Amino acid sequence: METLHFEELAVGDRFETGGRTLTRAEIIAFADRYDPQPFHVDVEAVEDSVFDELVASGLHTMAIANRLVTDDFYAHTSVMGGTGIEDANFLAPVRAGDTLSVRVEVVEKRPSASKPDRGLVTVEQTVTNQEETPVMTLRITSFFRRRSASDS
């Protein structure tokens, strides 16, 4: 597959990733290290939270989504690194056994004002579970390399 550069990404372009199923052990291991709230690591403690059972850390959902998007989208592009994440909304709980996948849509692009070899592209990620319920949305902006004069 040809590498998609800044020039080949257009607002409205959509991509879909494959799926990834989370286990209870993974949910607890991630939260134990990075987000050790009782409702992410302790089945008995969820009754004091807003949840009715053990749920994945929102950061874990973001991380899993990022891996899917990296494998199935970024890997085929000239991405050079991210600059920021906007409007990450945790819309529904992610539970053990859920299978997540991500829809990616290009929502904005602009050339870099100072560096002619790159441009900024914002994509919206919508993470859904196996029932097509959206569990998280976010927008992430990254630099993508432009084609050099020698490419054309």
Added chain:
Amino acid sequence: METLHFEELAVGDRFETGGRTLTRAEIIAFADRYDPQPFHVDVEAVEDSVFDELVASGLHTMAIANRLVTDDFYAHTSVMGGTGIEDANFLAPVRAGDTLSVRVEVVEKRPSASKPDRGLVTVEQTVTNQEETPVMTLRITSFFRRRSASDS
């Protein structure tokens, strides 16, 4: 220490966390699992990126910051779970050997419109390295339990 409930958190309140030093092995292990871009996992590949050496995934910085804030702030509060993250900006590279710490400031609070037992509090996190350089800022909104009538 008394648990800080919604009522005890005021806009302008500030908290600081302890520090955490990242190793090269940790940076690579996190990225290998969740953000396998060459510039996060392969020292030789950084020259094709916007970076001049191996840097931590922005998601890794968010995760480390969240752990620090959980241990040193959330653990002393009535937090019930997060609803979203806004305006996460990756301001400077995080490299192996860097020691990160987080300043937390309460920037907004409001009662829940539908659930009288909780309120929403937005905090701004500023993550700095050992040279006091800000490497990331973000705002996160979470539910915090209110004191019940029987508490007063």
